[in-house]
Amino acid sequence: MNLNVLKKAFFCNSQLKSRTVFLILTGVTFLIRFPFFFRDYVDRDESTFILLGQSWVDGYLPYTQLWDLKPPLTFAFFASIIYVFGKSFIAIRLFGALLVAITAFYTYKIGTKITTNQISLWASLFCIVLLSLFGSLQGVMSEHICMAFFIPALYLIASKKGPVWLFTSGLLMGVVVMVKLNMAYPILLIGLFLCYEIFNRKNSIKPLEVLSFGTGIIVVVLLTILPYYINNQFQIWWDSVILASLEYTEARRFPIFKLAPTFILIGGFLYYCWKKGIISFKKRTSILLWVAIIGVLISFFKGGRVNGHYLIQVHPMLVILVAIMIHQLYHQSKRTIPKSFLFILLLIPVESYLEYVNVVKSKIARGTFFNGEGFSVPFYIKENHLDTENILFFGYHIGYWNLSELPPSLASTHPSNICREELYPFFNNPRRNSMEELQFLMEELRPKTVVVRKGRLVFDKLEIEENEYINAYLARYYKVEATVENAEILKRLEGL
Incomplete structure (x- = not known):
């Protein structure tokens, strides 16, 4: 043409x-x-x-x-x-x-x-x-x-x-x-x-x-x-x-x-x-x-x-x-x-131009056109043989797909669904509310590896109680294993 x-x-x-x-x-x-x-x-x-x-x-x-x-x-x-x-x-x-x-x-x-x-x-x-x-x-x-x-x-x-x-x-x-x-x-x-x-x-x-x-x-x-x-x-x-x-x-x-x-x-x-x-x-x-x-x-x-x-x-x-x-x-x-x-x-399509540049930079820096934490975080986890049993992605949850893993519960399929407790009855969630769901995920399943977005709240800013709980829990029981781009990979402390 x-x-x-x-x-x-x-x-x-x-x-x-x-x-x-x-x-x-x-x-x-x-x-x-x-x-x-x-x-x-x-x-x-x-x-x-x-x-x-x-x-x-x-x-x-x-x-x-x-x-x-x-x-x-x-x-x-x-x-x-x-x-x-x-x-x-x-x-x-x-x-x-x-x-x-x-x-x-x-x-x-x-x-x-x-x-x-x-x-x-x-x-x-x-x-x-x-x-x-x-x-x-x-x-x-x-x-x-x-x-x-x-x-x-x-x-x-x-x-x-x-x-x-x-x-x-x-x-x-x-x-x-x-x-x-x-x-x-x-x-x-x-x-x-x-x-x-x-x-x-x-x-x-x-x-x-x-x-x-x-x-x-x-x-x-x-x-x-x-x-x-x-x-x-x-x-x-x-x-x-x-x-x-x-x-x-x-x-x-x-x-x-x-x-x-x-x-x-x-x-x-x-x-x-x-x-x-x-x-x-x-x-x-x-x-x-x-x-x-x-x-x-x-x-x-x-x-x-x-x-x-x-x-x-x-x-x-x-x-x-x-x-x-x-x-x-x-x-x-x-x-x-x-x-x-x-x-x-x-x-008008300036976003596309910028993304073309980003793709080229990724190829030069990492040897691959694919970019983003959804790729780099699973790659790090595989390379360093981190435990993926009950792995929990609070951010970049496409990582489950690239690791061939599943979210640990129905409510955590989409991270924000954890706080949509009004929906729990419709998939027969045995937990009654978001705090019980979080306690189940963190205190019963005890994932060895958790991924969060660096410098950002895990949940929406309006979810005050949930953010306070998860921040305190992660600070006490996890350490930062690595920072990969804008993601933090957290590893559960031994014996806890």
Whole structure:
């Protein structure tokens, strides 16, 4: 692909083949995300998903050997990659990049139904940026997985007719909800919109099509239940997927002032789009985008939380409207694009440039492109033959995977879950609260080796009692065996 093709793609309002667009978006995604293929972890959630994926490959259904608060198809994504490629960070990150490229491509496809190809391509390009940079988005998050199914499903609803296509869309939406349960809200609103269209004579959608859509969703949900039902473990699925999520939502709500900025900004933008005609309620695709965005915002409100990576669930729809708005404002101002614009664009993925440098430095210093404590700490432990029985990672817990070890308890699968005692009843934890869990880990299991993050609290600063206990216990019964990058490897004192 030469520069003329790229110039035609981004600066000329001309028709491009879908294959060409997909190759452009895949190439951009790969360039931005490639240096992170060699990082041990980007977000601790990703490490947890990998651990549960490995457990599934080893023959244990999610929530039985290890436990985390996500629907099962999140772990199925990682399990399928591990099953085929083994313990490969590159394979996981490569398929993560493919998820982003698919999401961006169907963002483009949706955009072409309400605006020009050029604007749609720019929207999809910035979709890649928003799904890959700024924070902990370079890894593979559950939001990346769900949007790679949600956006194609939305495109099918916007562009295809007939029961088969709506059933296919329903299957994709079923995957979405079994990856991110909160996406049930936008899916429900979309379903209600389809029901409304049955009675709207301007549209030709039939009841059978809506029924096919709902059937597709139900089929996927039932398929996730099936292995638990066969093994007489349906209650585990129900407790872990449904009841635990509801309890977590009620127990971990943000104060309203933390939620307000997101709702004010997005709500204000949607109102502006409506007033300026950017959202045309005469166009079915525009209505679907609006419905999807509102549904995601409702899910944020009901969940009581908005973290940075949650916004992945709204960016693909929102970025189309933003691109249309910028295009309108640009033409209204009648200005030419300054030459510095391209230079600014090239500066956006600065995180990727820095990571390329980090990868090269790692190769020069250590002889490997792979970098991070998730690699260096297990390497030190192996080289120095430290005891790994009941080893406990309070930080860098991807180290379990690289050591072929397991977290010592279900609650410690994700270190922060130790302090989420409201979830204990849903995986039948015999300990009643986080202090009892910590006492079990430290005083009964007595791990010979503990890994912590150097100079940082083990738990969130709000967990005062837990931090005081673990700090005092580690100071009394452990010594620092080694400091490896930003990790401290602690060794239990002899006879204690």
